[in-house]
Amino acid sequence: MSAGHMSTAALLILATVLGSFCINATASREAQRYNFRFVRHARDAPLVSYYNYIIVGGGTAGCPLAATLSEHSRVLLLERGGLPYGNRNVSSEYHFADALADTSPLSPAQRFVSEDGVVNARARVLGGGSCLNAGFYTRASSGYVGAAGWDHRLVNASYRWVERALVFRPGVPRWQCALREGLIEAGITPDNGYTLEHVPGTKIGGTIFDRRGRRHTAADFLRKAHPRRLTVFLHATGVANPVAYGVVFTDPVGVQHHVYLRRGGAKNEVILAAGTLGSPQLLMLSGVGPRLHLEKHGIRTVHDQPGVGQGVADNPMNSVFVPSPIPVAHSLVQVVGVTRFGSFIEGVSGSQFGIPLHGRGAARRAARNFGMFSPMTGQLGTVPPRERTPEAMRRAAEVMRRLDRRAFRGGFILEKILGPLSTGHIELRSTDAHANPAVTFNYFRDPRDVERCVRGIEAIQRVVRSRAFSRFTYANHTAMEAVFRRAAGTAYFPVNLLPRHPRDTRPLHQYCRETVMTIWHYHGGCHVGGVVDRDYRVIGVRGLRVIDSSTFKYSPGTNPQATVMMLGRYMGLRILKERWIRKGAEDKH
Structure with missing residues (x-):
């Protein structure tokens, strides 16, 4: 059989959820409220079943895909996590950072650390990354749509379908207003007001948080699904022997379930929507990937595909904590500056991004949150990623514990690099799919990414010094140091940017490399034109x-x-259109 006519490899439906034998009562009530009668626990799945489409991964793409395909076909959606409903860390914007900091086995965010040493997270919940992010909503540029080869008219209709379901216009508190005016004063123009379009200049974007601060996620699209044609199994875990034309998954009790594509030939498909880490990992574990790498792990090669896991990138983020002399209201990303030199500037604010630094267990809690949006981020200015050890975290936490609590009033202005041009790869650590794969992003390997970062930090400097932002910054360093130097004899974290570093005559270049974090926008590993075609x-x-x-x-x-x-x-x-075109052609014969 030629490679071009190779049957579907068995896809391994894998997860790291252990010991989760039921959907909690609160989540069940939420599912009933949304009339999600088709959402069930994996242990309730039949031992053998048949569907037109099997979608692996109920995330940001998988949920709208399943809802759409169910309009005319029988669809199975398999998700390794649970429901997002009933979890305040998911549903409330005020607990955004808590979800990312939760390291429990049942957390909707599964932590991983890249080979670069940067702490990161992947979603483990129905709705995927839309359950964990800061909620900002903006479309791709028309140039991006054209380069992707997408149909502009259908793209716009699809965006509108999404927006009708879960996109809101945010309220803009004073700190975000000051950021907006500061960006314009810093030369990031024009002022585009509120828009969902991706255009140069400063704008207010959409949000998936409503006015009550309640998150709406991709799981909400399932309300649009045909309830008798869609089945969703949660906590689908494990791996079994390869089977053609379908998948095998194991429920948390250890029982194997076989799912096959229904008879009907080429119209029926398995669709991976497991995300940047999950999809390449599942392909490789199923025997689709670089032959030498698969052989190293004893995996039989079904199809030698060198591009699987390659070209993976994570947009580097560098954030600056700006202390404020006055209290600052909570806000997630609402305003963005789209520069013309390849950097995007955004902001978050409010004491909710701080962490309890006093009392029992303070150092442990601080270390756990290290690398998230907390004022501790400032300590990263002299700690390169590979040196961010638990001991370094504890030392940073101890320094911050001694600071005056007023030091934690303020917000972050952050910048993200366009692209980026620096890329890396994903490799299997082992055949144990419960383990995260090894991910290397190669942050700032391409010097052009560093230059973009430097220009972004320089733009943030101008914002911090702007007249519009003056009420949220200290008038002089003497007043500021009076607050921060309560921890006598210890270093205090960088404030109002202006990083200085003795090891580099170009301090901003060093600042970019050593304060690098993730903004959770990683992508790649199954590129169009390399691993998949334009369809x-x-x-x-x-x-x-x-x-x-x-x-x-x-x-x-x-x-x-x-x-x-x-x-x-x-x-x-x-896909539905293709299906009916094929059906019409078959009917003619």
């Missing part, structure tokens, strides 16, 4: 597609969630 079919493997952020070469817009959700709807419509 997102895996090249050389029949009946298999990948539809998620792993197919992106660049992160779309300033924040990618809008485009990932749009892609789920867009490809769902495309």
Whole structure:
């Protein structure tokens, strides 16, 4: 059998959820409220079942894709996590940072540390990354849509479908207003007001948080699904022997369940929507990937595909904590500056991003949150990623514990690099799919990314010094140091930017490299043109597609969630259209 006609490899439905044998009562009530009668626990799945489409991954792309395909076909959606409902860390914007800091086995965020030493997270919940992010919503640029080869009219219709379901216009508190005016004063023009379009200048974007601060997620799209044609199994875990034309998953009790594509030939498909880490990992564990790497782990090669896991990138983020002499209201990302030199500038504010630094267990809690949006981020200015050890975290926590609590009033101004041009790869650590794969992003390997970062930090400096932002900054360093030097004899964290570093005559270059964090916009590993074709079919493997952020070469817009959700709807419509065209052709014969 030629590679071009190879049958679908068995896809391994894997997760790291252990000991989760039930959906909690609160979540069950939420599911009933949304009339999610089709959402069930994996242990309740039949031992053998058949569907037209099997979607692996109920995330930001998988949910709109499943809802769309269910309009005319029988669809199974498999998710390794649980429901997002009933979890305040997911549902409330005031607990945004708590979800990312939660390291428990049942957390909706599964932590991983890249080989670069940067702490990161991947979603483990129905709704995917839309359950964990800061909520900012903006479309991709028209240039991005054109380069992707998408149909502009269908793209716009798909965006509108998404927006009707869960996008809101945010309220803009004073700190965000000052940021907006400061960006304009710093030369990031024009002022575009409120818009969902990706355009140069300063703008207010959309949000998936409503006016009550309640998050709306991609899981909400399932309300649009046909309730008798869609089945969702949560906590689908484990791995079994390969089976053609379907998947095998194991429930938390250890029982194997076989799911096959229904008879009907080429119209039925398995679709991977497991995300940038999950989709390449599942392909490789299923025997689709670089032959030498698969052989190293004793995996039989079904299709030698060198591009799987390659070209993975994470937009580097560098954030600056700006202490404020006055209290600052809580806000997530609402305003963004889209520069013309390849950097995006955003902001978050409020004491909710601080962490309890006093009392029992303070150092432990601080270390756990290290690397998230907390004032501790300032300590990263002299700690390169590979040196961010637990001991370094504890020392930083101890220093910060001695600071006056007024030191934690303020907010972050952050910048993200366009692209980026620096890329890396994903490799298997082992055949244990419960383990995260090894991920290398190679932050700032390309010097052009460093130059973009420097220009972004310089723009942030201008914002901090702007007249518009003056009420949220200290008038002089003497007044500021009076607050911060309560911890006598210890270093205090950098404030109002202006980083200085003895090891580099170019302090901003050093600042970019040593304060690098993630903004959770990683992508790649199954690129269009390399691993999948323009219809997102895996090249050389029949009946298999990948539809998620792993197919992106660049992160779309300033924040990618809008485009990932749009892609789920867009490809769902495309696939249904193809199905009926094929059916019509078959009927003629």
